[in-house]
Amino acid sequence: MARIFLAVALVASFFGLTSCMSDDIDKVNLPTDVAAISDPLIAAVKRGDQKMAEKHIAPAFVDDSRVQFAEMSALLKKAPPLVPALYVPKQETFGPNKDEISVTYIAQDGKKWVSAEIRMYRPERGAFEIEYWDVKEAKEPPPLLAHAKQMRTFTNWLMVAITISALLGLALLIWIVKRRTHLIAPDAVQETRRVASTVRDAD
DSSP, rough: HHHHHHHHHHHHHHHHHHTTTSOOOOOOOOHHHHHHHHHHHHHHHHHOOOOHHGBBOOOOGGHHHHHHHHHHHHHHSSSSOOOOEEEEEETTEEEEEEEEEEEEEEEEEEEEEEEEEEEEHHHHHHOOOOEEEEEEEEESSOOHHHHHHHHHHHHHHHHHHHHHHHHHEEEEEEHHHHHHHHHHHOOOOOOOOOOOOOOOOOO
């Protein structure tokens, strides 16, 4: 039974690792207040609604947004649906600053990768505003995505190694428990004695 359990667990670990190493893009769960700004922007740019796209853009970037809007909208219209794949708060001395963040939406279109980067900041006691956004088409995935995938692969291999070690330890423990009686009190060797027989001669 222990061998069957070990084999099943190893097979499950292998298939779990294989699925994690696939080329599928892992969707990141964005904070609600971030998604409330970034999701509508992507949707508005994709359908060509410039007025809606500018709703949450910071005033300092509105002019630049208008210049690039038509080109970026055309890229998103022909691309598959993008999903949020990277969420990166700005790193500062005392930790990540979640009031200044970068979100990257990504889709793979055949051999091409389409990515939309959105940089946002939150004024004190205010809602997030978009200070920069851009859409790119490239033959390679964004470097941060490739790095994140490498880290996930390393973590998955580490988890498989830990799982195998734990299962081997469990199998050893089961083996010891099953044989504890024999190990603690080995079967006694039955002692045989020779019985001397006396034969009397009849008178």
